[in-house]
Each structure stands twice: as C-alpha cells, then as structure tokens.
Amino acid sequence: MSAPTEVPPLVGRALDLSRRKGFITATRHETGRLLAALAASKTGTLAELGTGCGVGSAWLASGVGKGTRIVSAELDPALAEAVQDLFAECGSVEVTAGDWSALEQYAPFSLLFVDVRDVKRSVDLVADLTEPGGIAVLDDFTPSQTWPPIYEGRVDTVREQWLTDERFVAVEVMVAPDASVILATRV
Numbered sequence: 202m203s204a205p206t207e208v209p210p211l212v213g214r215a216l217d218l219s220r221r222k223g224f225i226t227a228t229r230h231e232t233g234r235l236l237a238a239l240a241a242s243k244t245g246t247l248a249e250l251g252t253g254c255g256v257g258s259a260w261l262a263s264g265v266g267k268g269t270r271i272v273s274a275e276l277d278p279a280l281a282e283a284v285q286d287l288f289a290e291c292g293s294v295e296v297t298a299g300d301w302s303a304l305e306q307y308a309p310f311s312l313l314f315v316d317v318r319d320v321k322r323s324v325d326l327v328a329d330l331t332e333p334g335g336i337a338v339l340d341d342f343t344p345s346q347t348w349p350p351i352y353e354g355r356v357d358t359v360r361e362q363w364l365t366d367e368r369f370v371a372v373e374v375m376v377a378p379d380a381s382v383i384l385a386t387r388v
Contacts, residue, residue: 208233209263211291212256218287219254222280227256228316231376232340236314237264239336239384240271243311248330249273250301251316255284257340261314262294269293274303305330313337322359328368331387339363339383344375 208216212233219227228236236257240247241264249257252275261271271294275281281298288294297303301317309332315321327337342360343352350357350364350373363383364371371385 209237209259211262211287212259214287215254215256215259215284218283219256222254222283224254227254228260228340229376229380231380232338232382233257233260233263235374235376235382236260236338239312239338240264240269241266243336244269245311245332246307246309247271247312247314248304248307248310249314249316250304250320251275252281252284252296253316254280255287255296257314257316258284258288258294258296261312262288262291265293270295270307272297272304272307274299274301276300308332309335311335315339316341324362324366324368327385328366328387333387335387337369337383337385337387339385342373342381342383343379344373344381 237260240261247261252273258271258273274297278298281296285296301320308330313331321339331337345351350360363385369385371383373381373383375381
C-alpha cells in the first residue's frame with residue numbers, strides 16, 4: 202500500500218516555496234505525516250530547529266490543536282522572511298531569523314523537530330530544550346538493522362547516543378524503506 206499523495210494546503214504552499222528557492226531536502230511526506238500525528242497529541246510550544254522553507258513547520262501546523270504554538274528559526278534572513286510570509290495567516294506559527302539558539306527563550310518544548318546536524322549530535326542540548334514527557338524527533342537517518350548501528354561502514358555514534366541515553370526512551374522508526382527517524386521521549 203502506498204502513502205496518500207495529497208498534502209495539507211499549507212504543506213503544499215511550503216513545498217512550492219521550497220521548489221522556487223531550489224531546496225531539494227524538504228521534509229519527506231512520510232516524516233511530515235508522523236510530525237502531524239505527533240503534533241496532534243501535544244499542547245504548549247512545539248519547535249522546529251532548521252526551518253528551511255517551512256515544510257516541517259507546515260506539517261506540524263497541520264496537526265496541532267488550538268492554543269498550541271510552533272516556533273522555528275531560520276539562519277538565512279531572506280528565507281526566514283519568505284517563510285514568515287508563508288505563515289502570515291497561521292497565527293500558531295512564529296518564524297525567527299537566526300540560528301537555532303534564538304528559540305532557547307521559548308523552551309522547554311513539548312515536541313522538538315531537530316533538523317540541524319550540529320544540534321542532533323548533542324543529546325545534552327536537546328535534553329535541556331525538551332520538557333519531561335516531550336518528544337524529540339530527529340530526522341534524516343538511513344535505517345540500520347544491526348547493533349551497534351552502522352552507517353557507511355562505521356558505528357553511527359550519533360544514533361547510538363540517542364538510543365542509549367538514560368534521559369530519553371528512544372526508538373528508531375522507519376518512515377520509508379530508505380529513511381528513518383529517531384523518536385526520543387524525555388523521561
């Protein structure tokens with residue numbers, strides 16, 4: 202069975218922006234649907250670290266309930282402005298021009314989508330940003346069926362850290378045959 206091809210209108214607009222800007226690494230539909238489902242279960246403040254063209258935030262926004270807020274930071278000021286325009290009519294999403302640390306003031310987060318490589322490597326940093334019971338979603342893994350996890354012939358130490366850190370209950374979830382995410386719930 203294949204995944205649905207339709208996407209929520211806001212996600213479609215973010216994908217259009219992504220194409221216009223030449224981004225080819227937008228959040229996959231499979232990951233996006235997972236983000237929307239997880240967002241539907243959370244309240245408070247959700248965050249995306251690494252906005253890009255806003256596709257991940259659009260997926261989050263497609264699942265959140267009333268009163269839930271999404272904050273996101275984009276390093277490129279011109280791109281941040283374009284994404285702010287994209288979300289102009291969506292009162293639950295705030296996009297900031299700056300690196301991921303611009304969002305620290307809004308922490309702790311009930312759901313944190315980490316799409317910044319340097320932050321993904323720091324379990325300590327994400328633990329500090331995530332509230333107890335909050336979920337961190339780490340994107341862009343290639344499935345590994347071995348332990349320890351192997352990527353390109355070497356132990357994937359980032360994945361190993363996440364799957365063994367005592368501050369989180371974590372699992373790797375395949376979202377497609379060639380893609381997986383790590384879901385880590387803060388204990």
